[in-house]
Amino acid sequence: MILGAGHNGLVAASYLARAGLSVLLLEKNDYIGGATTSQKVFPDYEAYLSRYSYLVSLFPEKIIRDLGLNLELRRRATGSFTPYVQNGQHGGLFLSNVSEETSQQSMFELTGNRTEYEQMKRFYGLSRAFAEKVWDTMLEPLVSKEVFRRRFDIDETSREAWRSLVEEPLGRAIERYLQNDLVRGLVFTDAKVGVFTHPHDPSLLQNRCFLYHLIGNKTGEWKVPVGGMGAVARELEQAAYQGGAEMQTNVRIHSLDVNGNTSSVDFEIDGKRQTVDARFLLVNFGRNVLAKFLGKLFQPDSTDEGSVFKINMLLRRVPKLKAKRYQAADAFCGTFHSNEGYEQMKVSYEQASKGRLPDKLPCEVYCHTLTDDSILSPELREQGFHTMTLFGLDTPWRLFSRDNETMRKQAETKFLESMNQWLEEPLEDCLAVARNGDLCLESKSPVDIEDALGMYHGNIFQDAPTFPFALRKEQTGAWGVETDYENVFLCGSSALRGGAVSGIPGHNAAMKVLEIISKEESRSPRTFGKGMLAAGSE
Numbered sequence: 001m002i003l004g005a006g007h008n009g010l011v012a013a014s015y016l017a018r019a020g021l022s023v024l025l026l027e028k029n030d031y032i033g034g035a036t037t038s039q040k041v042f043p044d045y046e047a048y049l050s051r052y053s054y055l056v057s058l059f060p061e062k063i064i065r066d067l068g069l070n071l072e073l074r075r076r077a078t079g080s081f082t083p084y085v086q087n088g089q090h091g092g093l094f095l096s097n098v099s100e101e102t103s104q105q106s107m108f109e110l111t112g113n114r115t116e117y118e119q120m121k122r123f124y125g126l127s128r129a130f131a132e133k134v135w136d137t138m139l140e141p142l143v144s145k146e147v148f149r150r151r152f153d154i155d156e157t158s159r160e161a162w163r164s165l166v167e168e169p170l171g172r173a174i175e176r177y178l179q180n181d182l183v184r185g186l187v188f189t190d191a192k193v194g195v196f197t198h199p200h201d202p203s204l205l206q207n208r209c210f211l212y213h214l215i216g217n218k219t220g221e222w223k224v225p226v227g228g229m230g231a232v233a234r235e236l237e238q239a240a241y242q243g244g245a246e247m248q249t250n251v252r253i254h255s256l257d258v259n260g261n262t263s264s265v266d267f268e269i270d271g272k273r274q275t276v277d278a279r280f281l282l283v284n285f286g287r288n289v290l291a292k293f294l295g296k297l298f299q300p301d302s303t304d305e306g307s308v309f310k311i312n313m314l315l316r317r318v319p320k321l322k323a324k325r326y327q328a329a330d331a332f333c334g335t336f337h338s339n340e341g342y343e344q345m346k347v348s349y350e351q352a353s354k355g356r357l358p359d360k361l362p363c364e365v366y367c368h369t370l371t372d373d374s375i376l377s378p379e380l381r382e383q384g385f386h387t388m389t390l391f392g393l394d395t396p397w398r399l400f401s402r403d404n405e406t407m408r409k410q411a412e413t414k415f416l417e418s419m420n421q422w423l424e425e426p427l428e429d430c431l432a433v434a435r436n437g438d439l440c441l442e443s444k445s446p447v448d449i450e451d452a453l454g455m456y457h458g459n460i461f462q463d464a465p466t467f468p469f470a471l472r473k474e475q476t477g478a479w480g481v482e483t484d485y486e487n488v489f490l491c492g493s494s495a496l497r498g499g500a501v502s503g504i505p506g507h508n509a510a511m512k513v514l515e516i517i518s519k520e521e522s523r524s525p526r527t528f529g530k531g532m533l534a535a536g537s538e
């Protein structure tokens with residue numbers, strides 16, 4: 001049985017059902033997909049927005065092939081655009097995904113030298129070296145940190161990669177390699193997305209978060225899922241159904257009993273209570289939710305707190321930029337960075353640490369529809385509508401926990417201010433308007449995200465991302481999905497190497513189950529077969 005039908009639960013279900021097991025998924029929400037969902041957020045308009053997650057980098061080709069998924073992940077022509085004011089003039093650092101010359105020239109205009117661009121490439125060379133050695137191991141059992149380290153002990157770049165990314169706070173390497181504040185900040189944002197950290201954080205949370213942003217499919221490139229993130233969930237849902245998995249939504253789980261050889265789940269659908277026994281229980285929601293059902297105290301690490309603010313918008317038109325040399329469509333097609341200077345983000349982190357909303361809020365913004373407009377109806381496309389996503393940083397859960405309504409409103413206003421400083425016309429003027437006169441804008445704080453999905457304190461990775469190797473002896477050789485209970489496994493982002501739209505923990509939990517079955521079958525053939533993941537009784 002699989003509890004929760006996020007994309008990882010669906011990956012696990014697909015592998016297990018295809019292996020011939022009987023699989024039942026139970027989901028609390030009225031839809032399948034968890035944080036990978038596209039929804040008609042503004043009911044008056046035929047626009048299907050990726051409500052939570054929106055870009056894909058970490059979903060392995062192997063899972064796509066194994067499960068026969070029909071996914072198109074499309075490259076964005078622009079990598080990033082970072083507006084700035086220099087000598088009283090509005091400009092922008094424009095990093096292209098298709099023309100290195102354009103990127104080099106733009107970096108030269110910002111810094112006045114050619115070395116910063118080369119240094120940035122050298123810095124990213126470290127994460128490339130890391131990705132080369134790590135990526136293929138993500139779908140294998142864990143190896144120890146020491147064994148991992150030795151794999152890097154082959155040349156100076158690899159040793160430097162290990163040191164800079166695993167052993168010392170990321171801020172040191174950034175400051176060693178890069179001189180320009182805006183470039184440093186641009187690089188560091190990948191270390192902060194979704195978590196509350198700073199360049200010299202001794203917990204190395206920033207390093208772990210950064211690595212997850214840079215190793216995907218060995219390139220670290222973030223692509224747009226054609227059809228929106230919901231297309232990923234739909235493909236997985238179909239793969240699971242085709243394998244024979246069953247799914248139930250609107251389920252209220254009452255209790256779990258995990259102490260016997262089989263687990264049993266007591267739940268309710270449409271007021272009807274039932275108990276189902278299962279040989280294996282795979283848990284797609286986080287450790288916090290599992291602890292609640294087991295009546296255990298959840299003991300989070302201080303790094304587990306989420307820090308995110310998401311604004312989903314529907315635009316009547318893409319706003320024009322103050323930096324007139326750039327077309328808005330080029331700037332918003334990639335990741336548009338606002339208030340993300342390195343020193344500025346130290347200030348916003350400090351202010352949020354003290355329990356207040358930072359004066360200047362850092363965020364990144366982009367328009368999915370400039371790369372894939374299939375999420376809009378033909379009429380909206382024709383009229384020039386676009387969707388816009390804003391992902392805000394330095395907004396930890398603690399700021400919203402006491403008065404979510406008031407703080408959400410305040411944060412929303414500040415994020416719009418953050419964006420408006422770069423725009424010829426206020427973003428509000430470009431938003432679509434609902435029939436009742438409301439602007440088509442929806443904000444989600446960490447409190448809202450926890451309410452909707454159960455993610456601990458709104459942590460978009462369920463809890464803090466982990467390094468991709470075993471840190472404790474007993475983890476070596478394990479899949480990183482194990483719990484204190486023999487037949488209960490984590491199949492979601494809470495597992496080691498979980499986090500992001502990757503399917504990796506879903507795959508690894510399925511492999512764990514199949515490994516156990518295969519060992520048991522080799523000891524006593526014919527004991528197991530269809531019907532073992534969930535045996536129902538009402």
Ligand SMILES: Cc1cc2nc3c(=O)[nH]c(=O)nc-3n(C[C@H](O)[C@H](O)[C@H](O)COP(=O)(O)OP(=O)(O)OC[C@H]3O[C@@H](n4cnc5c(N)ncnc54)[C@H](O)[C@@H]3O)c2cc1C
Binds near residue numbers: 310492
């Ligand atoms: C705002 C936001 C933006 C993000 N952006 C990106 C991005 O662009 N790219 C990226 O790679 N990652 C992104 N992420 C992270 C990524 O979406 C998640 O890490 C990933 O989707 C989690 O998948 P999962 O299957 O492990 O868990 P989830 O999607 O969290 O699924 C868990 C499921 O369990 C269900 N559940 C919870 N409690 C119960 C219960 N009591 N009973 C039954 N079911 C329950 C939930 O409803 C949910 O369906 C983002 C996340 C958020 C929130």
